[in-house]
Amino acid sequence: MNRTLKNELYGQIFSITNRAICKNNQVYNAFLERLEKEMLTRDEDSKTHFCAYFLPFNPENKKVFITHHKKSGLWLSPGGHIDASETLLEALNREIEEELGLECFFKEPQTPFLLTITPISHPTQPCKEHFDIWYSMPTDGNRFNIDPREFHATRWMTIGEAKEIVTDPANLDALQIISR
Numbered sequence: 506m507n508r509t510l511k512n513e514l515y516g517q518i519f520s521i522t523n524r525a526i527c528k529n530n531q532v533y534n535a536f537l538e539r540l541e542k543e544m545l546t547r548d549e550d551s552k553t554h555f556c557a558y559f560l561p562f563n564p565e566n567k568k569v570f571i572t573h574h575k576k577s578g579l580w581l582s583p584g585g586h587i588d589a590s591e592t593l594l595e596a597l598n599r600e601i602e603e604e605l606g607l608e609c610f611f612k613e614p615q616t617p618f619l620l621t622i623t624p625i626s627h628p629t630q631p632c633k634e635h636f637d638i639w640y641s642m643p644t645d646g647n648r649f650n651i652d653p654r655e656f657h658a659t660r661w662m663t664i665g666e667a668k669e670i671v672t673d674p675a676n677l678d679a680l681q682i683i684s685r
């Protein structure tokens with residue numbers, strides 16, 4: 506893995522790790538501690554690594570786009586792992602293209618609105634802990650071209666509806682914050 510690129514991702518995550526977007530000091534400190542261990546992506550550390558969520562939010566009608574993930578079986582915001590050698594912007598745009606079918610959605614680096622830590626227990630995946638970086642994705646979804654291999658179902662819904670169907674605590678925190 507290229508040292509320069511690894512430092513670039515490290516620097517980017519360090520620069521967005523702010524106490525103001527963490528629920529408490531524990532999350533903030535754990536992000537900083539995990540960063541110092543480097544090996545930030547799943548390719549480098551299959552157990553604990555950083556992920557990016559992009560919650561599609563239509564500012565016109567205040568609806569969010571929630572997906573029924575095949576891999577996890579849960580209703581979640583779209584998102585995924587950051588790959589080795591990617592910047593945060595590249596990871597966001599790659600995942601948006603893979604899951605929602607939009608190319609180069611974000612033209613410049615984005616500021617996340619939330620950082621969360623999610624313990625994972627999955628029978629077939631090695632992931633144990635995700636350090637989630639949450640972005641708002643303002644869109645009406647008109648150009649979405651959803652890959653049916655990724656999801657059982659997808660739906661635009663009000664934040665109230667989403668809170669009834671979503672169970673993951675980090676996703677619930679994100680819904681709470683985006684509804685403000």
Ligand SMILES: [Zn+2]
Binds near residue numbers: 547551554634
């Ligand atoms: Zn993982």
